[in-house]
Amino acid sequence: MTLFWFICAALSIVAILFVAIPLWRGISKSNSVERDAANLEILRDQIAEMDNDLKNGLLTPELHEQGKRELQARLLDEVGDAKNEEASNKPHPLKITAIILAVLLPLASIGLYLKIGNPNALLPQAAFSGGGIVRDEASLKALEEKSAQNPNDPEVLFILARSYVELGRYADGARKYDSLTRLVPNEATLWADYADALAMTHNTLVGAPTKLLDRALEIDPNLAKALALSGTAAMERGDYAAALVHWGKLLKQIQPGSEDAKMIEEGLQQARQMLAQSKGGKVAPALEQINEPPASAQAAAGKERITGTVNLSSALKNQADPEDTVFVLARAAEGPKMPLAILRKQVKDLPVKFSLDDSMAMSPAMKMSNFDQVVIVARISKSGNAMPQPGDLMGMSKPLALGSSGIKISIDQQVR
Numbered sequence: 001m002t003l004f005w006f007i008c009a010a011l012s013i014v015a016i017l018f019v020a021i022p023l024w025r026g027i028s029k030s031n032s033v034e035r036d037a038a039n040l041e042i043l044r045d046q047i048a049e050m051d052n053d054l055k056n057g058l059l060t061p062e063l064h065e066q067g068k069r070e071l072q073a074r075l076l077d078e079v080g081d082a083k084n085e086e087a088s089n090k091p092h093p094l095k096i097t098a099i100i101l102a103v104l105l106p107l108a109s110i111g112l113y114l115k116i117g118n119p120n121a122l123l124p125q126a127a128f129s130g131g132g133i134v135r136d137e138a139s140l141k142a143l144e145e146k147s148a149q150n151p152n153d154p155e156v157l158f159i160l161a162r163s164y165v166e167l168g169r170y171a172d173g174a175r176k177y178d179s180l181t182r183l184v185p186n187e188a189t190l191w192a193d194y195a196d197a198l199a200m201t202h203n204t205l206v207g208a209p210t211k212l213l214d215r216a217l218e219i220d221p222n223l224a225k226a227l228a229l230s231g232t233a234a235m236e237r238g239d240y241a242a243a244l245v246h247w248g249k250l251l252k253q254i255q256p257g258s259e260d261a262k263m264i265e266e267g268l269q270q271a272r273q274m275l276a277q278s279k280g281g282k283v284a285p286a287l288e289q290i291n292e293p294p295a296s297a298q299a300a301a302g303k304e305r306i307t308g309t310v311n312l313s314s315a316l317k318n319q320a321d322p323e324d325t326v327f328v329l330a331r332a333a334e335g336p337k338m339p340l341a342i343l344r345k346q347v348k349d350l351p352v353k354f355s356l357d358d359s360m361a362m363s364p365a366m367k368m369s370n371f372d373q374v375v376i377v378a379r380i381s382k383s384g385n386a387m388p389q390p391g392d393l394m395g396m397s398k399p400l401a402l403g404s405s406g407i408k409i410s411i412d413q414q415v416r
Contacts, residue, residue, distance in 0.1 A: 134163045154183050161193070170200040188220035195229060203337035205233035206387055224253060231267065232366070236339070238384060240275035244268060263367065266359045270342075273360075277344050304369050305357035306330065306400055308407025310378040312350045316393050316412065322348035325384045328409075330356045333373040333399035340368045347380060350411075373399040378409045388415050 050067050054060075134140050140163060147156045157180045164173035177194035184190060195212035199205040205213075210233045216226035231246035247268050254261040310328055312320060324347045329339040341360035345352050356376070358367040368374055379394040388394070395411040 133166050134159065135167065140167075151179070152183060154180055157183070158190075161197070165193075165197050165200070170197050173197040174201050186219055188216045188223045188226065191216035191219070192223060192226040192229065196225070199229070199233075199338070200336055204236065204387060205229060205338070206237050209233065210237075222249070222253065224250060228264075231271075232338070235267075235271060235274070235342070236387070238274075238278070240271045240278065243271040244275070247271065263358075263361070267361055270360045274342075274344055304402040305355050306368075306374065306376060306402065306407060307353070307355045307405045308376065308397075308409060309351055309353050310395070310409045310411065312347065312380070312393070313395075313410050313412035316414070319414075320347045320380050320393060321382070322346065325381045326350065326352070327377075327379045327381060328352075328354045328356070329377050329379075330368050330374045331377065332371045333375050335371065336366070338366060340366055340371070340374060368402060373401055375399055376407060376409055378411050379415070380411060390415055 047068060134143060140160075143156060143160050143163070147153065147160055150156070157176050161173045161176035161180060164170070164176060174194065174197040177190060177197055181187075181190050181194055191212050195205070195209040195216065198212065199209040202209075210230070213226050213230045213233060216223055217230065220226070227246045227250040231243045231250065234240070234242035234246060247264050251261060251264045251268070254264060310326070326345040326347055326349065327342060328345065329342040331337050331339055341356040341358070343354050343356060343360060354376075356368065358369050361367040376397040377394060378396070379388060379392050381389065381392050383389055392415040393411050394413055394415055395409050397407055397409055400407065
């Protein structure tokens with residue numbers, strides 16, 4: 001910021017000098033030169049006339065020399081008088097103009113910048129709070145070439161990373177964010193965006209994306225995107241208490257009663273339910289009190305839902321224990337494979353009826369209603385991990401529209 005204003009001041013001084021100096025000097029120089037030239041011309045004419053008189057015998061040589069000396073002396077007197085007159089005269093209008101411009105030029109420049117400029121763009125974090133996105137191949141190729149020529153240009157890397165993610169090229173976007181966080185390591189937003197791109201690449205926030213989110217929250221503990229994704233990551237790995245903490249902190253930043261607040265409240269409700277199931281119906285009082293949604297919000301949740309029944313194929317019954325965990329989840333038929341809604345049961349509960357809706361979303365930003373079609377997956381996990389593991393048993397539906405009911409899913413295959 002200081003360097004910017006120093007450069008502006010230097011350029012303003014140069015501009016003032018460029019405009020004012022010619023105005024200040026120009027008028028006196030031009031008047032003086034014109035006057036001297038006129039006097040010299042008169043002197044030459046008079047001397048030429050005296051030379052003719054001498055030649056014609058009208059003047060003696062003595063009178064001729066005396067006349068030349070008198071003319072020269074008179075010319076010198078006139079030049080001196082002119083200089084004294086310039087020194088005593090009032091400032092010329094052009095000099096006044098030069099003074100006015102010297103004052104107004106910097107004031108007008110600063111005023112115009114403050115009016116239509118963006119001083120906040122000088123802040124380091126501003127460079128990565130917005131940023132353009134290119135979608136056409138020609139512009140994208142031009143950016144890639146520019147980045148190849150200067151791989152350490154953070155602005156080009158940022159635009160490329162966002163563009164890749166927007167175009168569904170999540171792996172390419174993650175690589176650009178990796179390079180970007182090495183160049184700008186203390187910008188929390190970049191770490192959160194990096195985690196998001198990496199999660200979309202591998203269809204999970206567990207593992208490396210979680211570490212990136214931790215780094216983002218170290219820099220800015222209140223970063224909304226990092227809190228939202230960290231809560232989703234916690235739900236995905238079965239740490240429902242951590243999800244309550246992250247989303248509870250996020251909810252405090254959101255305007256009460258807004259759509260965003262309602263989505264977060266629904267996520268908190270689901271986290272409480274999952275935590276209660278994992279703890280045998282008991283939740284620590286401190287966690288139970290984290291932003292309990294009002295009854296009206298609970299009643300309004302889940303207007304669009306999918307219902308059905310899950311059963312275990314008789315051929316696989318001897319491979320599952322009654323205490324094994326059963327996950328019933330919805331995910332987008334096309335797009336990211338992260339769960340949009342999830343229900344947790346046990347094998348001893350099978351066959352079990354299920355109902356999935358937006359109130360059971362793992363992330364306030366990723367809900368069933370955001371997609372036209374979803375797939376219902378039922379999986380038996382011996383480890384209790386929400387992520388598929390070799391040896392798990394599973395079954396899934398075909399793509400379904402929201403509002404579908406009477407769906408039957410048979411767990412009849414093994415995860416390899």
